[in-house]
Amino acid sequence: MPLVFAGVCSHAPGITGRKDQADPAVRDAFYGAFDRMRLAIEAAKPDALVVVGAEHFANFFMDNMPAFALGMADHYEGPIEDEQWLGIKRRRVPGDRALSERLIARVMRDVDVAYAEEWKFDHGIMVPLNFLTPRYDVTIIPANINCQGPPLTPLSRAWAFGRALRKAADEMPERIALVGTGGISHWPATPNSGKINEAWDREFLKRWSANRRDELLSYTDAETYREAGQGGFEIRCFIAAAAAAEGATGEIWFYAPIPIFAVGCTIGVMNL
Amino acid sequence: MSLYSLQKLLYQLNRDPDSRARFKQDPAAHARAFELTDEEMKAVLDPDIGLLYVLGVNGQILMHYAALRGLEWSAYIEAMREGVRRHGPVRAGIYAMVEE
Ligand SMILES: [Fe+2]
Numbered sequence: 123m124p125l126v127f128a129g130v131c132s133h134a135p136g137i138t139g140r141k142d143q144a145d146p147a148v149r150d151a152f153y154g155a156f157d158r159m160r161l162a163i164e165a166a167k168p169d170a171l172v173v174v175g176a177e178h179f180a181n182f183f184m185d186n187m188p189a190f191a192l193g194m195a196d197h198y199e200g201p202i203e204d205e206q207w208l209g210i211k212r213r214r215v216p217g218d219r220a221l222s223e224r225l226i227a228r229v230m231r232d233v234d235v236a237y238a239e240e241w242k243f244d245h246g247i248m249v250p251l252n253f254l255t256p257r258y259d260v261t262i263i264p265a266n267i268n269c270q271g272p273p274l275t276p277l278s279r280a281w282a283f284g285r286a287l288r289k290a291a292d293e294m295p296e297r298i299a300l301v302g303t304g305g306i307s308h309w310p311a312t313p314n315s316g317k318i319n320e321a322w323d324r325e326f327l328k329r330w331s332a333n334r335r336d337e338l339l340s341y342t343d344a345e346t347y348r349e350a351g352q353g354g355f356e357i358r359c360f361i362a363a364a365a366a367a368e369g370a371t372g373e374i375w376f377y378a379p380i381p382i383f384a385v386g387c388t389i390g391v392m393n394l
Numbered sequence: 395m396s397l398y399s400l401q402k403l404l405y406q407l408n409r410d411p412d413s414r415a416r417f418k419q420d421p422a423a424h425a426r427a428f429e430l431t432d433e434e435m436k437a438v439l440d441p442d443i444g445l446l447y448v449l450g451v452n453g454q455i456l457m458h459y460a461a462l463r464g465l466e467w468s469a470y471i472e473a474m475r476e477g478v479r480r481h482g483p484v485r486a487g488i489y490a491m492v493e494e
Contacts, residue, residue: 311453
């Protein structure tokens with residue numbers, strides 16, 4: 123079936139972990155946009171949701187760092203973080219090994235992807251799922267792009283990965299949805315935590331919505347690091363989602379800097 | 395420079411309960427299994443979170459070690475600032491402080 127949904131959202135741990143410290147009005151508007159995205163995903167009736175995240179050393183480390191990875195298990199577990207700290211209880215999340223295997227085999231024809239039969243979710247996946255599949259009744263297929271341990275996956279390859287996921291999804295009999303997660307500009311886990319470059323974010327989101335490949339791939343890592351911090355390297359996940367929706371344009375349903383969440387909080391959806 | 399070994403030690407403490415248990419029992423003995431410089435060893439054992447930050451430990455690894463050693467979020471942020479004041483700018487990695 124053709125891909126049934128593509129979108130992007132933020133995944134910063136403060137979104138759930140520090141929810142009581144945020145301005146309730148803007149926080150609730152953000153949560154409302156997350157819920158609108160949940161309804162859109164549910165309306166698309168997916169058999170599985172591919173979550174393209176940028177994990178933070180939950181599973182992958184510099185001893186063997188894959189540029190791309192896809193999960194291939196019947197269930198996963200998360201969050202790895204302290205439950206109190208993240209504000210999300212640890213649980214089992216359903217997967218589908220057989221579907222993963224078919225998807226991976228198809229993706230591999232275009233992009234060399236590592237597969238993982240064990241995968242523990244960190245906030246990069248658990249925060250989005252907390253809002254998007256709150257009953258944990260949707261089959262999840264985790265995907266990862268290396269946004270943490272340089273040399274990082276190049277943006278052009280993140281695009282190629284998104285295209286490969288799209289081709290694979292389209293060829294499956296199942297209905298596949300896809301969400302890319304991450305920050306735009308942010309400086310998490312540094313003394314600058316809470317800093318957000320709103321102008322840079324808005325320009326990036328304009329390019330994401332227009333979904334023009336060349337504009338999205340024109341960022342250099344040096345420029346991103348300077349303007350958007352190391353958290354900005356996670357644009358790779360947004361770029362993969364855009365690539366999965368190539369030919370379509372998107373809409374930003376929500377954007378607002380929420381410093382206590384340490385990120386410009388974003389919900390964006392492609393009109394497939 | 396053995397930033398890789400240093401981060402590996404901290405990453406394992408974050409993710410592996412057995413490593414954590416061994417470390418709690420005898421931190422120095424546990425750390426000696428990793429190729430660390432004297433400065434790195436001292437930073438781990440003190441612990442000097444600010445120095446670990448300056449040495450270039452990735453923030454996504456260091457924040458969990460800071461929590462393990464009992465630092466609340468604001469104390470962790472302050473420890474990084476103090477590290478830069480005492481030891482100079484971050485020497486490696488992608489988590490440097492930005493002057494505002
Ligand atoms: Fe992240």
